[in-house]
Amino acid sequence: MTGYAQAAERHLDDVYRYLVWFTGDRFLAEDLAGETFERALRLWHRYDARRGSERTWLCQVARTVALDHFRSERRRQRREELASPPEPPDEPHDHGLSPELETALRGLSAGEREVIALRVILDLDAASAAAMLGISVSNCTTRLSRALNKLEEALGVAA
Amino acid sequence: MSRPDLLGALRAATPAAPPELRQRVRELATTSSPARRRSGWRLPLTGVALAAVAAAAAAALIVLPGSSRPRARSAPSVVAAQAPLPRSFAAPAPAVSPALSGAASPAVVLPAPSPIRAQSYGATLSLRLSDGSAVAAAARRAVQIAQALGGYPQSVKVSVGARSGSAKIVLRVPRSRVSEAIVRLSSLGRVVGEHVSIVDLQAGVDATGLRIVRLERELAVAIHEPQSAATQKLVAALSTQIEGLQRARAATLRSARDATVGLDLGTVAPPRHIRTHPHAVHRGPFHTLGRIFRLAGIGAVYVLAIGTPLAVLGVLLWLLASRIRRRKEERLLSRS
Numbered sequence: 383m384t385g386y387a388q389a390a391e392r393h394l395d396d397v398y399r400y401l402v403w404f405t406g407d408r409f410l411a412e413d414l415a416g417e418t419f420e421r422a423l424r425l426w427h428r429y430d431a432r433r434g435s436e437r438t439w440l441c442q443v444a445r446t447v448a449l450d451h452f453r454s455e456r457r458r459q460r461r462e463e464l465a466s467p468p469e470p471p472d473e474p475h476d477h478g479l480s481p482e483l484e485t486a487l488r489g490l491s492a493g494e495r496e497v498i499a500l501r502v503i504l505d506l507d508a509a510s511a512a513a514m515l516g517i518s519v520s521n522c523t524t525r526l527s528r529a530l531n532k533l534e535e536a537l538g539v540a541a
Numbered sequence: 542m543s544r545p546d547l548l549g550a551l552r553a554a555t556p557a558a559p560p561e562l563r564q565r566v567r568e569l570a571t572t573s574s575p576a577r578r579r580s581g582w583r584l585p586l587t588g589v590a591l592a593a594v595a596a597a598a599a600a601a602l603i604v605l606p607g608s609s610r611p612r613a614r615s616a617p618s619v620v621a622a623q624a625p626l627p628r629s630f631a632a633p634a635p636a637v638s639p640a641l642s643g644a645a646s647p648a649v650v651l652p653a654p655s656p657i658r659a660q661s662y663g664a665t666l667s668l669r670l671s672d673g674s675a676v677a678a679a680a681r682r683a684v685q686i687a688q689a690l691g692g693y694p695q696s697v698k699v700s701v702g703a704r705s706g707s708a709k710i711v712l713r714v715p716r717s718r719v720s721e722a723i724v725r726l727s728s729l730g731r732v733v734g735e736h737v738s739i740v741d742l743q744a745g746v747d748a749t750g751l752r753i754v755r756l757e758r759e760l761a762v763a764i765h766e767p768q769s770a771a772t773q774k775l776v777a778a779l780s781t782q783i784e785g786l787q788r789a790r791a792a793t794l795r796s797a798r799d800a801t802v803g804l805d806l807g808t809v810a811p812p813r814h815i816r817t818h819p820h821a822v823h824r825g826p827f828h829t830l831g832r833i834f835r836l837a838g839i840g841a842v843y844v845l846a847i848g849t850p851l852a853v854l855g856v857l858l859w860l861l862a863s864r865i866r867r868r869k870e871e872r873l874l875s876r877s
Contacts, residue, residue, distance in 0.1 A: 387571065390566050390567075390569075395557050398556070398558035415558065419566045419569055420569060423569060452873050453873060480550065483554075493875055496874065502551050503552065505552075530544065530548075537547070
């Protein structure tokens with residue numbers, strides 16, 4: 383089994399989880415995860431173990447794929463808004479959490495969900511997460527703290 | 542719900558990848574092989590970039606005047622670096638003074654005057670000699686040469702001291718023998734400059750001759766006409782005009798018969814830098830090494846001077862582009 387195959391097998395769940403949290407949509411995350419591993423296969427020669435772990439690199443590829451998707455989706459929405467009045471957004475799929483937590487999560491932006499996914503779900507250290515997001519460590523910590531506070535506030539209201 | 546409980550609940554809800562996705566990724570990994578690492582192109586690219594920068598710096602060193610060429614320090618080089626007179630048709634000046642070494646200067650080959658056309662021919666030679674007595678001797682010899690060739694000195698100004706001297710001599714030499722005169726005069730010292738000017742006078746002489754012929758015809762007609770006061774006045778005017786033109790034509794031809802040769806004699810200027818240190822005379826391999834280091838240092842300074850602003854600009858542009866990209870990403874994620 384090649385290095386890529388081993389890495390894909392080992393980190394598929396992490397990439398998928400990250401994308402589920404980032405996009406808030408399981409089916410979309412599944413599509414993007416497939417696209418991520420296709421792109422990772424093409425770019426595998428660029429992976430450098432000295433610059434980060436396989437998991438971080440794969441999540442970085444996944445992030446790029448997701449951002450491309452968000453951009454194209456944004457363009458599509460703009461075009462449709464010009465043509466017809468906007469429709470209510472699709473109901474996001476659940477994360478397998480309690481209904482209160484699901485409701486609270488819907489109040490977070492993709493950026494806030496992303497930092498939770500990286501720091502809490504994937505348990506990346508602050509430096510790796512910050513490097514992946516392209517921000518400073520303190521900024522990353524602040525962003526996580528704000529996201530969790532927002533979540534707690536929403537849960538407090540819900541409870 | 543406390544924060545640990547919240548984090549625990551979030552961690553507990555960690556969906557696993559669906560079997561379909563896992564199967565798809567496995568097939569992808571087994572059926573396709575990842576692209577191979579393209580090794581060996583980045584390094585040559587960097588090398589080519591560095592070589593290009595070095596070549597540009599070297600070109601700048603060569604092109605920029607007086608930037609890199611080490612100035613001549615030794616006595617012969619200093620002599621060669623003295624500004625020569627303007628040379629229209631110049632033979633390369635020898636590096637070592639024949640007057641100093643005792644060898645004769647190579648014969649100067651200047652364009653010769655035309656033997657069949659009237660021309661105003663002027664030549665100037667600048668010669669350097671070892672000391673004042675040599676200048677005086679050369680001045681005497683120059684006058685003798687001119688006289689031997691049938692010419693004469695038009696003006697002679699000689700100023701001679703104990704160790705230095707100068708002379709400005711203007712000779713008139715028959716045009717037919719000017720080439721020989723230049724060759725002989727150039728052997729008096731080291732030639733550091735020569736200048737020649739040739740102005741063709743034949744066209745003007747021919748035009749004057751035609752005009753004289755025409756006026757003579759008119760004069761002949763006027764003489765054979767019945768003489769009246771007006772006719773006599775015309776004959777007198779034509780005669781005066783013809784005489785004037787003939788005189789002018791003769792003067793032109795007379796002046797064209799002799800060529801003017803200017804001779805600028807002077808002594809060798811003392812070297813600007815006289816080194817007394819023995820290492821200055823006996824240059825060994827370390828001298829060459831020092832010159833190489835010096836050139837390398839100059840090249841490095843150029844590379845730094847040109848490359849640093851470009852590098853700073855590149856970094857600033859990169860930072861700006863990163864910041865813009867980050868802002869766009871944050872806006873996008875805050876809306877999603």
